[in-house]
Amino acid sequence: MSVDTLKTVASTLVDYCRTGQEAKGLSELYALDATSTEAGPGPDGGDPLSNGVDAIRGKHAWWAENFEVHSITVDGPYLHGDKSFAVIFEIDATHTASGQRQAMKEVALYTLNDAGKIIAEAFFMSAG
Amino acid sequence: MSVDTLKTVASTLVDYCRTGQEAKGLSELYALDATSTEAGPGPDGGDPLSNGVDAIRGKHAWWAENFEVHSITVDGPYLHGDKSFAVIFEIDATHTASGQRQAMKEVALYTLNDAGKIIAEAFFMSAG
Numbered sequence: 360m361s362v363d364t365l366k367t368v369a370s371t372l373v374d375y376c377r378t379g380q381e382a383k384g385l386s387e388l389y390a391l392d393a394t395s396t397e398a399g400p401g402p403d404g405g406d407p408l409s410n411g412v413d414a415i416r417g418k419h420a421w422w423a424e425n426f427e428v429h430s431i432t433v434d435g436p437y438l439h440g441d442k443s444f445a446v447i448f449e450i451d452a453t454h455t456a457s458g459q460r461q462a463m464k465e466v467a468l469y470t471l472n473d474a475g476k477i478i479a480e481a482f483f484m485s486a487g
Numbered sequence: 488m489s490v491d492t493l494k495t496v497a498s499t500l501v502d503y504c505r506t507g508q509e510a511k512g513l514s515e516l517y518a519l520d521a522t523s524t525e526a527g528p529g530p531d532g533g534d535p536l537s538n539g540v541d542a543i544r545g546k547h548a549w550w551a552e553n554f555e556v557h558s559i560t561v562d563g564p565y566l567h568g569d570k571s572f573a574v575i576f577e578i579d580a581t582h583t584a585s586g587q588r589q590a591m592k593e594v595a596l597y598t599l600n601d602a603g604k605i606i607a608e609a610f611f612m613s614a615g
Contacts, residue, residue: 362527396567396568398565398566398567398568399490399566399567399568407568435613436613437526437592437593437594437611437612437613438526438527438611438612438613439524439526439527439596439609439610439611439612440524440526440527440535443611444611445573445594445596445611447575447594464565465565466565466573466575466594468567468573468596481567482567483565483566483567483571483572483573484565484566484567485563485564485565485566
């Protein structure tokens, strides 16, 4: 691992998020046993932890089925050391079932393993 | 520890940073053995790690002596679980010795210990 690896992974992930290629990012950049942790439990008390890249794919699919995205802004990456980076997301989306439109801003924190793959992502939400 | 404690500590820290009361934050909200880690080594190869709240005070003093701050924007807090939060800082400052003015944006990640004190802060910088 090196800072160059971190820069490459981080900027590639950001590029994929900007161009709607998140699925490619999951396949190329994530470890199979990567975890994803939401800021807190879901409205239904759901577990904030998704365990494994397939579970993260499931979360992406759920999102795509339930929300219409009007715009997304991806600010970053912001680097720390040689194994972590942060990205700031601003998303304007409508929950299709309820018709409720919401502007969300969140900080995502990514951690790489020794092989240079993303092993964890964690989301930070405004206290509201 | 609870989410309420996290919310209180996080919003108090943000208020102090907005009103120039960082020193009060260090005294009230930080554990004595708190660490602070910069995004990377300094321009002189300096250790990114400051160990203990007194070392963090020293870093603040160094900053105050060497930079003139024109404006600071503090966006947050963004919460995750019950022990961590992030804050986005935008700082417009001039390095007084060189006269060089720079606009900096960084993400700061804070971690609380079981007693509800900040035990670690870590800074994430734009790849540049």
